[in-house]
Amino acid sequence: MHRITIPFLFSIPLLISCGGGGTVDRSGANNSGIVLDGYLKSATVFLDCNNNGELDDGEISTLSDQSGAYYFNVATSTVNSCPKVAKAIAGVTVDLDEPNSPLTESYTMVAPATKSSVVSPLTTLVYAKIQEGKPQEDAITELKTEMGFDDSIDVFEDYVKGKESNTNYTEVHNVATTLAEKLREIDTLNPDSTITDKLTNFRTKVDNDIIPILSNIKNATSPKAAKKLAGGTVGWSSFSGDYGNTRFSRLDSIDTTNVSQLEQKWKYETGRGAQAWLAWYFNPLVVRDTMYIPDVGEFTKDKMGVIAVNAKTGAEIWKKEVTLSTVKDAVYYTRSSRGIGYGNNRIYLSTYDARVWSINAKTGELDTNFKDNSESTGGYITTADGDAGYYLTQAPVFIPKSLIPSNGAASGRNIIVIGNAGGEHQTRGHISAYDADNGELLWRFYTVPSPSEYGGDTWPNVTTGIFKNPYSRGGGAVWVSPAFDAKNGLVIFGTGNAGPDLDGTRREGANLFSASIVAVNVATGKRVWHFQQVHHDLWDYDQGSSPMIFNLKVNGKDKTIVGAAGKTGWYYLFDSKTGELLHECPETAVPTTTSVVNNEGQPEIPYPTQPMCKSEAFVSQGDRTISHSGRTLYISPIFTPPGPPGTYISKHMSPSQWSPEVPVSDVWVEPSVYGGSDFPPLSHSPLTGLSYIPANIGPTNFTAVPDTSLHDPSKGFGGGGYWSYGRNKTDTKEEWSGQLVAYDPLTGTVKWTHKTDTFNFSGTCSTAGNLVFMPETVETSDVDVTLTYFSAFNATTGERLLQWPIPDNVSVNAGCITYEIEGKQYIAFAAGGSFNNEFGSIIGAHGDDIYVLGLPD
Template sequence: MYVSLPFNHVVALQADTGKLIWRYNHERLKNRAMCCGPANRGVAVSDGKVFMGTVDSRLLALDTKTGQKLWDVDVTLGEQGIQEDAASLGSQLSGQTDKQGGKLEVSGASGAGINMAPMVFDGKVMVGITGVGYGLHLDSPDPDAPLGAVVGIAGNYGRRGFMAAFDVDTGNLAWKFDTVPEKGWEGSFTKVTQDGVVLPRNIEQEKAAAAKYPDAWQYGGGSAWSTPAIDRENGILYFGTGNPSPQMEGSSRPGDNLYTASLVALDVRTGALKWHYQQVPHDQWGYDVASPPVLFTTRHKGQQTPAVGQAGKTGWFYVHNRITGELLFKSEAFVPQNNMFTLPTEAGNVIYPGVIGGSNWSPVSVDEKRRMVFIAGIHWPVKYQLHELKAKGNKPALKYSSMSPIEDGEKYGLLSAIHLDTGKLIWQHKVNAPLIGGVLSTATGLVLSGEGSGEFFALDAQTGQRVWQQDNSAGVNAPPISYEIKGKQYFAVAVGGNKLFGFKQGQTIKAWALKSQ
């Protein structure tokens, strides 16, 4: 068992005993600040190598038997992003009090790192970069509390993201797809999403402003947060892209901001674009396409159709023809929805799902036999608010927006079962805290996931009833896995918590074995 740890250390463990075989300690480049924390979502294992993307934007290959580093490439060639404006804005905000009376302490910056587990196919290892639309965050006064607020300010900071493929033996670049194109990034200036949602856009104003921002694509955002899915028969790679940059504030990036907030399909061997589906054009709400896509077959208009599905932060599960990209249907909402796609006000709009709602990084699990997909969801309302700083000294007045989780309101998690052919909700299992981790389903009819309180649990796939649970000393906020050794089946999960959501942190890998019948 190969496990990636915070800050990109890696351990190899005996999978039936947990005994340590080797440990790789990563030396992070000191001149690169982490854009998005030390989190890492796993490794890939193939061709006698363990592949890992790092928070300082490198791709490594380790020997599976010894942990020795075989090669190490800088996927961004040292270009971390344009941060000067973000740093200046952070300095302007920090320590001041806004019109609503709140003291501002700023963290976060645009940059480039890798959080996803790589994917290997046909002698190439694929990985994408994150953090390129990260912008600025306002800290909570309590260091152990969840993230305080996400800030939107117009300006030129960040960079555009990409997905790239590298040779498994040498680390040489094979192809690269930029998530924001140099030409055509403005799109068609649509006011209605492809699934019929009307957006509050002033198209005439955006078109008039377009000439002022011809280089907005350079700072365009579009992080790749989660591991792609690959249709090996048809040679297509699918991945989701993050929000445009600057986040939430759209005035300095007029247009649809292609290909951000989209599900993207590429030729896996060349990186050429096959199709894309933009869930939210000109996104101003932080609706990243973050949960990994999943492949299955759906029955559409009486025909078996190869499909790709993605659980959105919007609260819908989108199902596409995986060859053409056609949207076949979107599901019933798997989390409550209110005030979506409304703009911020001085008093503040309460929105859900918001920047942390719907389905975030958590992978879903498909059970084609029972015709279900299981989704870990988040209900956590946010306040979307306009702010203004008065001019002070040599610092000019500044307007900005924030999206803040409402701490004293109702928040919870929902594990939902949705029908693969109709998008109808079959059942939902409610837990006390937002679900941020992932789901595993088994052929025998178990659905496993974990809670921030430390509970690792199993549900009956048909009914959603809880049939087993195990308490742990920290939050279970990672996807579980299952494997078999010498005829015995195991379940394992990382018990590490999650600081962003305020869940108790830990440093344990735990495994359980099923009893023999």
């Protein structure tokens, strides 16, 4: 067997051109074929000429298309000279048996070199037998005997298509599905083992787990039912459940007809106690039958960690605690970890001291190969310096090397992508890719460019004086996890406010890439496109939640769309490949007069135009008056600039009825500093085509106070001003409230809303049961008493179908997850901390538990 090499430059077009195209002969007669468990869309298929089961440099590869077909643009003789390997990738590959969301676990299948153009679990079993030394024909005969297939069955046939003419292929499909389940289990639990070991393990599992229940499997009513018999699981292995951050699950056992029956199955008590400033924004992950819970520690103690529990029972398996390096007081008030990522049998924990830890998912032990340098004891890397004001709030995102194109520093590596928080401390934001196995930094994208870089001219180039190099304090933090567009090889993320936050007197210009959506190449970290939602931000109108990626049919064409809900109240939608807006946001003149001047005499120069979208806003955007504590508040239109304290603002920004001038303290702007849409996770259902956006309604009073000396990031907020917000007990809930918005991205319109009694800081998840889940807070006639519920809504109509009372009326900020074990669907959420309590005692209590709900047995 010889190794096939093709010039590097030619391998890229092959990968791109073949993934979705080429003339495919589905009979498999030549250099094309089919990948199936059910048909697998977007699986990586390659000629494994060195028989190691991995895609190596020089090996020919392609992606299966939307019907599971693949095509190699080389001679048939070349194709037949090497085994074909198909890698189904978690978060990317879609099994058309369950087409509504990508697989949650990866697995590998193989087909022998000479005969098969079909790559399936059955060909993998044949290949395993050949590897044991059996001739191919003997291996085929043995398999058919073991499985009880009659003579009409060809194990190298497309059994899904075969069912159309031969009903015997129905049981073949069932068996194949259970074999795939075993392959998933092997790849998930032993990702580092060799292909030989995996195949040996596969043979053992077939003998022990499949053969004894073969009759039941073959007689199952569907492949899905057969998979459940084989112990099939559907997990939630990343913060958002998939690379697109859609927080949608194809699970549908819990649906609109039975969701009202949900009951608590178990809960895990962390024992961390009630804490006001330690909000729980994280959700647990589930891999196979294990749930991994981020332990975000306690407010006054520098410990964080991970807890592994049985996802069916809540029984603790292991617990790992790590000690943080010094975490400055300044960081405490924004302790808001999204927790952990998973990949390659490792849990990646981000901690407040800006380190990422690698923990063995089986044992809970640190992976000491993961480190900064030879002086480090290992187990962690330092992504940034806490003394500089950096910290971490996002969950790391693991991307396997099979999804990274071969043209950059990250090529050939499993990577984690992580961005840094700390923009409010006047740091310079960045997002980075690290080798997931050894911790090496591979690329870094600075969200605030230096003067010589693209976008550097959107910042003043100051080279002298105490405030020189403003870009080095320019903010642009990456608070939340990016999305990954595997099809186009893009990491897509939102950025935070510019620094200083509210004082723009020393940062004249648009201030790229603050308050933006940015797409960078996953292999190189180089910018591909960006869109700045707010130029020269003065309102903290940054991107609070993770952008989502989903598919839409636009003018008859399938498009990969990026959706990002802004604090501004607009839902920004882009073509993922190009960054082109789906709905226009033309530059529009906005109020620009302000009397803010810094101590060097430099006035604030607000940006003259802002992108004002033509699509429907999902919250009110000001230009109205309300009554607040007996006063009339002037709710100015969006983008009205802040004033300095103790001054008056007049008609430049206001409707005529505001004349004469009013105190700055009475000039409030809408949306609020919390949006619009802030940090709570959105979700998107491919079934309804709707995106579900948690949103806030209410104004904020912004005040700019320029710095007089260089900000020390260890001393706290460096925002160059302050804001006040919040509803008093005498205010009506209509003026300060929240809502769950179902938004149609195709038309740019709101389909339905569900009002909440308070600001809405609760995340969502949605399912193929046509459900959207979201916790909410409900007021009572006693203004000091609020109740909290875990609610479920009909995803199509918005009808509330469930209000499950959360014990102790704990408010919930985190998004929910759902998973399935042995055919039973569970819903889980973390109830603790509570950002809502910032507003005082009228909204919810704190908590520290993980709740898991399910249908009655």
